[in-house]
Amino acid sequence: MENNYLNKVYDVSTSDSRELYASWATTYDQEVIENGYATPDRIAKALKEYVSDKSTLILDYGCGTGLSGLALQSVGFKNLDGLDVSKEMVRIAEKKSLYKSLKVFDPDTKIPIYSEQYKIITAIGVIGSGAAPLKVFDDLFSLLPPSGLFAFSFNDHTLGDPIYEEKVEHYVDSGRAAMLHKNYGSHLPKANLKSNIYILKKL
Template sequence: MTRKFLDEAYNHIGKGIEHFYNDWAATYETEVGENGYVTPARCARLLAAHQKDRSLPVLDFGCGTGLSGLALRAEGFETIDGMDLSAEMLAKARTKNLYRSLLQIQDDAPPPFAQGDYDAIAAIGVIGPGAAPLDVFDVLLSKLAPGGLFVLSFNDHALEDPAYAAKITDCVDKGLLRVLEQEYGPHLPARNINSTVYLAEKL
């Protein structure tokens, strides 16, 4: 029987998550595709609605096998860099010839780019249980210059914890960002899992 990684993904926490995604890389696209994964397209559409110059560089953080890169490219984004923990996921992304650069990062090291290097950062299906911790939100936001755009999603598993939605509200209250779009809709429809997609501007 083929291993169903989605059955495990949301309960996978702590160190070694890159090994979990390395193991999943070969079947990831088939499995999420069978479940109707639509969050990348939703995020890319929102970003495209607000980023008029689509030649400006976009960071696809947690790019995985490149499904989010495909969605961004479909919306006309020309210059996309990808970063991920998983070498095997990155190998799959590399075959798509979507990215200007692809870089493996470490979960215990700061992202290797400077504030303002990217006019937009995408963290699509990246922050939540079984994936990146919530503090990655703060790290990525800090790397945007004022006026930079941040598109991300929190799925239902993340939103069960009020800390996720509260993170957005807290940043708005502190004057760190402005939410331009917020849309609750399908994530993995075959599993009846939804997500909230946010498009925010760094202040």
């Protein structure tokens, strides 16, 4: 299958990405699965090593069609909420019945959760090139309680711009976060892309 959207997504600015995901939604799962989408499983498997209570409610931020939720569920996390800015992507996720609460919001407004609502937030394939801006990193981290976990990924395109890794390093070096896990590995192997996955603990 031709990589219709994978060829386009990384050239799209974060402000235009909603249009792209609106038209990609119905073929997103097929295209990324055919390309071996591995980051959700890598994050889910890493996260389960740091969370003893698998019933902890997790916010799957930028849940899209639910592939990230599926990976979290497959390692035992059963209480998942999903949030995204694309109603078309969320419409596909709804059919999978993975999330207790599934909401769409306008990215020009505040993230519609209250402070310390979630002890664990994931942003899998969400922040960086072709999706959410780096500001989302600060916003999500600020919403966690002390000892809260933030599990996220940056793909090769995102890692090509040093501001993303510098942000993570700044949080760790300034004592705001502890790096529990960082690993570089497969993202979309058939499209020759890798990603870093991270788990940060809020200090």
